[in-house]
Amino acid sequence: xxxxxxxxxxxxxxxxxxxxxxxCIAAHQDDIEFMALAxxxxxxxxxxxxxxxxxxxxxxxxxxxxxxxxxxxEAMKKIRIEEQKKAAYVGGYGAQLLLGYSxxxxxxxxxTAVINDYVEILKATKPEYVYIHNLADKHExxxxxxxxxxxxxxxxxxxxxxEKLYGCExxxxxxxxxDKEKVYLDCSQYPNLGRALSSVFDSQISGGKRYDLAxxxxxxxxxxxxxxxxxDTYSGLNYAMDLxxxxxxxxxxxxDYVCGYIEGFKASVKGLIEKFN
Numbered sequence: 001x002x003x004x005x006x007x008x009x010x011x012x013x014x015x016x017x018x019x020x021x022x023x024c025i026a027a028h029q030d031d032i033e034f035m036a037l038a039x040x041x042x043x044x045x046x047x048x049x050x051x052x053x054x055x056x057x058x059x060x061x062x063x064x065x066x067x068x069x070x071x072x073x074e075a076m077k078k079i080r081i082e083e084q085k086k087a088a089y090v091g092g093y094g095a096q097l098l099l100g101y102s103x104x105x106x107x108x109x110x111x112t113a114v115i116n117d118y119v120e121i122l123k124a125t126k127p128e129y130v131y132i133h134n135l136a137d138k139h140e141x142x143x144x145x146x147x148x149x150x151x152x153x154x155x156x157x158x159x160x161x162x163e164k165l166y167g168c169e170x171x172x173x174x175x176x177x178x179d180k181e182k183v184y185l186d187c188s189q190y191p192n193l194g195r196a197l198s199s200v201f202d203s204q205i206s207g208g209k210r211y212d213l214a215x216x217x218x219x220x221x222x223x224x225x226x227x228x229x230x231x232d233t234y235s236g237l238n239y240a241m242d243l244x245x246x247x248x249x250x251x252x253x254x255x256d257y258v259c260g261y262i263e264g265f266k267a268s269v270k271g272l273i274e275k276f277n
Contacts, residue, residue, distance in 0.1 A: 003117075004081065004098040008089045014124070016095045020052040023127035023162075025118060027106065027145040029059050029080040029098075030204060033087055033197040034215040035168035036131045038185035038238055040091045041193060050094035052125055055084055056114065056145050058100045065208035079203045086200040091193065097121060107144040114145075118152030127162050134167030134174060134241045135258040142171055150254065153247040165247055166240035174239035175222060178264050184226070187219045187236035194219070194236065 007016045022039040026032045032053045033040070043051035059080030060073040071079065081098055088096035105111050122130075132149045133142035146167060153161060166183055168174075174182065187194060198212035199205070205212055219236035226237055241261065246252055 003100055006085050006088055006096040006098070008093060008096070011094075013095075017052065017121075017124040018126070019050045019094055020125035020127050021049045022051045022129045022131070023054065023122070023125050024051070024131040025054045025056070025121075025145065025149045027056050027103075027133060027139070027141045028062075029055050029084040030087070030198075030201045030211060031055070031133070031142070031170055033091070033194075033201075034211060035133070035170045035238065036185075037187045037194050037197070037215075037219070037236075039129065039131060040093070040197070041187065041189040043094070044092050044190060044193060051091065052095045052097070052127070053084075053088060053093055054097045054099065054118075054121060056099050056101055056106055057103050057141060058098075061103055062203060066206045068203050068206065071203075076203065083201045083203060087197050090196050090200060103141045106141055106148065114148045115152045115155075118149055119155050122152060122156060123160065126160060128164070130162045130165045131168050131240070132165065132243070134169060134172075135243070135254065136167075136174070136241070136261070137169070137171050139171035147254070150243070150246055154250045156247075161247055163244075165243045167243045168240045169218070169238060173218065173222075174241060175225065176265050177239060177241065177261060178268050179226075181242070181261060181264060183240035183242050184234075185238040185240055186234055187238055188223075188234050191236060 005013060022043055024032045024036040040051050043049040058077050060077050062076050062080060084098060099117055101114055106114055133146040135143060135146055137143055194216060198215055219238060222237040222239060223232055223234040246254060246257055
């Protein structure tokens with residue numbers, strides 16, 4: 001499947017990509033809307049902030065049920081493309097790219113084509129902020145996508161790197177991160193926007209996966225449980241892991257860096273038990 005670049009407001013391609021301030025690189029259709037609602041909202045109806053979404057895979061492996069039960073992989077690919085375009089239009093994205101790779105290609109450690117595409121996109125967009133899957137996610141394609149995105153970012157010269165790189169939650173919450181290590185992505189703006197974006201992915205909702213309810217429920221749970229001794233500050237919240245050091249210092253070992261967060265969590269749990277036991 002050929003790559004697709006969709007620009008909702010019809011701006012010329014180079015200009016549309018070049019105005020990007022916030023870029024999300026995701027594995028699947030609808031991942032963007034669940035993990036990067038905060039930057040989408042930050043750019044919504046703004047003229048100085050522009051959101052660009054990148055979906056890496058083709059959607060062929062999507063679960064299906066109900067009216068979509070008999071859809072072939074090829075038919076599902078087309079449905080998923082149209083759904084993602086609808087989300088980009090509703091969310092006012094500056095641009096939406098669909099790269100059309102299979103999950104197998106993304107998970108292939110020897111496949112550098114995906115990385116090359118990411119480098120080309122990053123050079124065309126020059127974003128200030130980049131959002132990818134977090135590296136403690138349990139979905140194989142999500143982790144593979146994130147690793148390839150980091151590899152692409154590490155190829156960029158220092159002056160072309162984004163200010164921040166965040167790893168966001170989809171197939172595993174990040175509420176286990178110690179509070180001082182959490183990046184708080186405020187999703188309180190435009191709650192109707194979050195619902196509208198989730199609702200366009202009917203092939204998943206009608207097909208048996210209530211991602212729309214689950215994603216909103218997670219945002220609400222994060223907001224309420226983020227602080228035990230104060231009233232709610234947020235009405236919706238996503239967490240992210242700060243992955244910026246991995247691109248600022250290319251010698252950092254990725255596994256050691258992420259496992260450092262896990263060791264910090266382990267130390268926190270151990271310390272609290274020992275304090276009162």
